[in-house]
Amino acid sequence: MTFTTRPTLQGTFGMVSSTHWIASTAAMGILERGGNAFDAAVCAGFVLHVVEPHLNGPGGDLPAIVSNPGGVGAQVLCGQGPAPIGATATHFGEAGMNVVPGSGLLAAAVPGAFDAWMVLLRDRGSMRVAEVLAPAEHYARHGHPVLPAASRTIDAVRDVFATHWPTSAQAWLTQGRAPEAGSLHRNVAWADTVAALIAEGSSPGATREQQIEATRRAWSSGFVAEAIHEFVQAPYWHSGGHVLPGVLTGADLSAYEATWEAPVLLDWHGYQVAKTGLWGQGPALLQMLAMGAAGSPTGSMDSVEGVHSVAERWKLAMADREAWYGDSPVPGTSRAQWSAERDHLLTDLLSGDYARMRATQVTDTASHTVRPGHPGERTPAMAALALRAADDMGAARSASVGEPTVARTAAINPPGGDTCHVDVVDRWGNMIAATPSGGWLQSSPTIPSLGFALGTRLQMMWLEQGLPSSLVPGARPRTTLAPTMVLREARPVLACGSPGGDQQDQWQSVFLIRHLMEGATLQEAIDAPMFHTLSFPSSFDPRVVEPGVLVAEDRLGETVLGGLEARGHVVQRAGDWALSRMCAVARDPHTGLLSAGANPRGMQGYAVGR
Secondary structure, three states: OOOOOOOOEEEOOEEEEEOOHHHHHHHHHHHHOOOOHHHHHHHHHHHHHHHOOOOEOOOOEEEEEEEOOOOOOEEEEEEOOOOOOOOOHHHHHHOOOOOOOOOOHHHOOOOOHHHHHHHHHHHHOOOOHHHHHHHHHHHHHHOEEOOHHHHHHHHHOHHHHHHOOHHHHHHHOEOOEOOOOOOEEOOHHHHHHHHHHHHHOOOOOOOHHHHHHHHHHHHHOOHHHHHHHHHHOOOEEOOOOOEEOOOOOHHHHHHOOOEEEOOEEEEEOOEEEEEOOOOEOHHHHHHHHHHHHHOOOOOOOOOHHHHHHHHHHHHHHHHHHHHHOOOOOOOOOOHHHHHHHHHHHHHHHOOHHHHHHHHOOOOOOOOOOOOOOOHHHOOOOOOOOOOOEHHHOOOOOOOOOOOOOOOOOOOOOOOOOOEOOEEEEEOOOOEEEEOOEEOOOOOOOOEOOOOEOOOOHHHHOEOOOOOOOEOOOOOOOOEOOOOEEEEEOOEEEEEEEOOOHHHHHHHHHHHHHHHHHOOOOHHHHHHOOOEEEOOOOOOOOOOOEOOOEEEEOHHHOHHHHHHHHHOOOEEEEOOOOOOOOOEEEEEOOOOOOEEEEEOOOOOOOEEEEO
16 A cells, blocks of 8 residues: 555545645535535635635635536636726836736736635525635634744735835734734634625525625625725835836726636546636646647656656647737737637647647657747747746846745745645535635735735736737736546546646646556545646746756655756756645546545645545
8 A cells, every 4th residue: 555645535425625724624514514515615715715815815816617417517617807997008018017017906807706706606506605604704803823834925025015015014914023823813804894795695585696696796896896996096016116006996896707618628538627718727738638648658657758758748738828828819809709719729729630749849858948839820929028038037026926836945945835726526426626816915915994915817918919818908817727627428527726826737737647547546646746847938927937947856766857857857856745735526426436635745735525
């Protein structure tokens, strides 16, 4: 028997896996009280906003993939808000910017997470707003233990808070100091906001759906939208030094609704892997898997050949991500024309012929260049700033910007993350993978009357126009958030995901190969050594390429790491337990047996179930 850091849980009632133990247990409590997987996921999501505030918040974003055994496969819930109407390239250019800043009010997309959770509860859940939000209000009002990573994050930005963002200093600092790890922290302003939202959704005599709609209106056009609109008009510091107001308005919030969409699917070794559309990086995972199926055998994930092959395929997929992914229509085309063209593009990107052609570009030597392909004989285009190397960027940047992701060297900075994740499966076979992110406490100044910050997802859009990911009002940023659903014969068998920015799908690919191809249990695949490449344009400020860089956990062993260096990889050893924050739940559709596993790195992810 292979040693694992914890067991792969098994049972028949319900399973939850998330990036924080409190969120997992709160969600399990919902299942115990008769709620379904979607009720439980909403509960977990709002608890994650409270207990992992350095990684996500209600002012952020949410993609999710849901399924049930009696349904029609999987559906994507898009809670990725678009660029505000006032977020034009001209506006940023007139302010003296050539990129969207990595922190500050101008980087905020329309918040999408809250509405997406409410739409999920309305359309797929069975419980009322007050029932699923009660645990989040409790922990916000009465306190939760501050995570070590949260304490370090607040300490890293305390000078920014004290000097530039006084509302954040008031919310997160005590006498100028960050809260100590393990101390109780209360966010009474957010607790009061949650209580007010619950009150809006508790009208006597109203149906469950009517109550949810009342809560949604309170957010999008009521007191929440009014507070955001007023706060954003004040000038605040941004990374880069500009002191300016934002452009997000109450009208942007009232116009926004989370949407249901069809997933992008890949048939892979008898499974169907479901991801979001080209507004996220999800299809890159499908491209990488398709290249593997079309090319020569990958080799074990513990071998030089296996790691090399996966890393090289990821470089090609991520080059295509930079050239082809995004939600910004080409100037002069209608949204309908653009959508039809994107459907054709996806077909070409995932075609067997294209995968086979791209697989031939993988050689025995590590590539150090960014090589987008020509799907359907199209000509790729990338931003002029997209190919900047990390060495060209000079001095260190503010701790308020970029991706607060897993550290490369655990000895220097133990594992953290840029995002959260939750997976749930219930006794009826309902399943969900959800990846809430953005709106973390260090992204922009706290709105004092509400108790949360806005996100910075617009940093993933280019000011240069004519690109799939150009900054265009009403277009969604090309998000890194990438939950995964796996189906067999149109029935859900696996939900998984991980925080990690650009690395989310890379880590999931290693997990999927180990679990579905090599036969590892959920926990064995989660525990096993991880790796990822950085040899492509980053999605986060300062958006650079690190040519040939391969970040790997030391547990791969010196024989493998040395062999990779011999092939030309610039190997950066991350420590034994430094990469990935995978979560996963599974269901055997023939027996109804449920299972779950969770990440041990960082010592906070947890799976519960019975």
